[in-house]
Amino acid sequence: MANVDRGTAGRGIALVGALLAGLGVALGAFGAHGLRAILDAQALGWWQTGVQYQMWHAVALIALTALRGVRTHVPAWLIAAGTIVFSGSLYIMALTGARWLGAVTPIGGLLMIAGWCLLAWRLSNPRTTATSQD
Numbered sequence: 001m002a003n004v005d006r007g008t009a010g011r012g013i014a015l016v017g018a019l020l021a022g023l024g025v026a027l028g029a030f031g032a033h034g035l036r037a038i039l040d041a042q043a044l045g046w047w048q049t050g051v052q053y054q055m056w057h058a059v060a061l062i063a064l065t066a067l068r069g070v071r072t073h074v075p076a077w078l079i080a081a082g083t084i085v086f087s088g089s090l091y092i093m094a095l096t097g098a099r100w101l102g103a104v105t106p107i108g109g110l111l112m113i114a115g116w117c118l119l120a121w122r123l124s125n126p127r128t129t130a131t132s133q134d
Contacts, residue, residue: 010065013076017061020083024055027091035094043094050090057083057112064119075119082111 031047039047057079064072086108093101
């Protein structure tokens, strides 16, 4: 993979993190104020779980841009994609009652886990320095 300008890649990851965080605040408020009277307790729980995972991973994506000397590009995008799939499937399931989406949610979780495991491996392996962003 070709070298990627760390500043450009970091800005993209931080942008995704910031957008996920802002959207997480909006979705959290919508759930607390707009959906409380509409959804049952189980659906509200799904919604809240989606918001919590989205917010924690949004903050983590922004924090990843501060790491130097470690290739974070692929782990960050795995985490971002996983967050979107995980939280998005929970939001849709809460709003529609489409319980089959419960089978999609773990795919997002696996993507997040893969991103965190890859990052941990890269942090523990001195041969994975930031010569490229992959």
